[in-house]
Amino acid sequence: MTDVGCSGSSPELPAAGQHLVKVIGNLCFTFFVLSVLVFSVIAVTYQPPDPWFQSPKSLTKSLSAIIPNGTFATDDSLLPTGEDLAASPPSAFPAVLPDYSGGGTAAACDPSAPLNCSDRAVLAAIQRFNSKIFRRSIVFLSYDTPVPGSKPDECDAAWRFRNRREKSWRRYRDYRRFRLAPTDNCTFEVVKAGKFHSGISAARRPPRPRPGSGAASPPAFQIQDAEINDTIPTVGSESQFRNGRYLYYTRGGDYCKGMNHYLWSFLCGLGEAKFLNRTFVMDLNICLAGSYTSTGKDEEGKDFRFYFDFEHLKESASVIEEAEFLRDWRRWNRAAGRSRKPGGKISVRKVPTYKITPMQLKKEKSAVIWRQFDGHEPENYWYRVCEGKAAKYIQRPWQAIWKSKRLMNIVSEIAGKMDWDYDAVHVVRGEKAMKKERWPNLDRDTSPDALEEKLSKMVQPWRNLYIATNEVFYNYFDKLRSHYKVHLLEDYMEMWGNRSEWYNETTMLNGGRPLEFDGYMRVAVDTEVLYRAKLRVETFNNLTRDCKDGINTC
């Protein structure tokens, strides 16, 4: 079906033909969009959960919105990823049950004795206090033994928790300072509790266990958040490498395109690898499109791990890093050449065009399937592999893509600073507010006066109100400050400033060079803070009657 006149690869055309190529390209693309539409409608039942096509009903609409003339123009003021898709949070969760009993031991029974933070009664009091205050927003997973705070009647306690609205299994850490007082009946009582991350004496993480320090693999970088392990896995021995089966995509036209395009393509490759039961060879290098950078220019040399959770990816899919893979491949090939061992060279099947479908490769025995994406755009996009009939067989494993834990730590900290007790409004402005022909009312409906009026009907006065927005003017929301405690991402700059944990960790990951907190990261954090709010007000539906994707799309 995709073959109708779109054989595409026309490298020998003279310069005069360039324009023609473009026109044909566009025609092909239109045709491609149509065929995707047709197939997708047929294959509705095959659609995995997907942040862009939340319901089959909206499927056709969003598809045409995503791929209008070859650019991915999805709404990128929100960036849901796999962790936001699960229907409900994991249920069988190993939560610790607070142990309230056995608190009243001898030591605590002497009210005049100095406070001993290791006393079980202290931890019991803190657990009791926490579960009363935060029961509805977070799940407590484990506590460390409290340690002395700065004054004799203070203890600092640290614990791991999970937000009830977080649908991943990831754990976060908090430590707070508590002032305690003895009660009549041999227990303690919390009389004052500090804010998020106030218990700095308990902040120090327990030392990371060092598994058998092998001379072969020097520590690439020191891991600070003891929960993050996104080191690059190695293949190991020659026989392990030879026994593996790999799917290798060379860089295609997707490079430096928008992040939505990147994910759409990357997940196609990952989906094909899963279909073929092979390990996907992935390039951790990302080129960040100019729309997200402060310079407005595409920036190369970004790392997948700045944005996404590589550890989770390693656990949920079979992947190997490209440089690691190529080095081993060359090494074992050379070794085979020298020794003339029976194993011989590593077999490879080169696949020059996406028109060879995954189904045709299912029986392929070669160790490496190497898809090469030569040719012109849009012929050289990775996602073309998953078009047409292949769409029925290949599912994009969205669940493998979570946001970086380092970014999620910031999200957790912002929500934690508001004690998880906040409402949020998503205010879409930017380009859409300017394009009056497609969003005729948006600008007016998100003006300061309109916001003041509309929000007063939905949000209680003096609530914490987090505003997730692409409006660049900080003071734009000042009118709301006379009704709410307004919070904007910009208010939390120190969380990625040069004294922050994020800064330290990303600098290390980036080979010692400080990293900019770029536009994509901002939207990623905004999105997740928004999703954790108690009450959520959306621009489309709640603030304006305009449609998300432009006039007449809803």
Ligand SMILES: *[C@@H]1O[C@H](CO)[C@@H](O)[C@H](O)[C@H]1NC(C)=O
């Ligand atoms: C591309 O799409 C935009 C709207 O999304 C439209 O205004 C423009 O005319 C289209 N360009 C082409 C070449 O089809």
Ligand SMILES: *[C@@H]1O[C@H](CO)[C@@H](O)[C@H](O)[C@H]1NC(C)=O
């Ligand atoms: C505090 O209590 C722990 C055990 O509960 C004990 O090992 C420790 O010595 C006590 N510390 C002080 C200063 O009494």
Ligand SMILES: *[C@@H]1O[C@H](CO)[C@@H](O)[C@H](O)[C@H]1NC(C)=O
């Ligand atoms: C101890 O006293 C407090 C009030 O002072 C009360 O809330 C608590 O239930 C009592 N605990 C026990 C085990 O009696």
Ligand SMILES: *[C@@H]1O[C@H](CO)[C@@H](O)[C@H](O)[C@H]1NC(C)=O
């Ligand atoms: C990190 O994970 C890898 C497996 O992906 C494991 O081999 C390694 O030991 C882990 N490192 C640490 C420090 O836990």
Ligand SMILES: *[C@@H]1O[C@H](CO)[C@@H](O)[C@H](O)[C@H]1NC(C)=O
């Ligand atoms: C997938 O490959 C692994 C080894 O690479 C093999 O053990 C397993 O049986 C294969 N599964 C299928 C469904 O082919």
Ligand SMILES: *[C@@H]1O[C@H](CO)[C@@H](O)[C@H](O)[C@H]1NC(C)=O
């Ligand atoms: C951190 O940033 C501030 C201003 O942004 C600057 O004055 C300071 O010198 C920086 N410190 C380091 C260690 O880079």
Ligand SMILES: *[C@@H]1O[C@H](CO)[C@@H](O)[C@H](O)[C@H]1NC(C)=O
């Ligand atoms: C970041 O690193 C600097 C220097 O290594 C250190 O002084 C600082 O405490 C670190 N900050 C955090 C939040 O870890």
Ligand SMILES: *[C@@H]1O[C@H](CO)[C@@H](O)[C@H](O)[C@H]1NC(C)=O
């Ligand atoms: C926003 O609109 C949706 C759909 O109309 C509605 O279900 C929701 O309650 C509204 N939210 C608020 C805060 O009014």
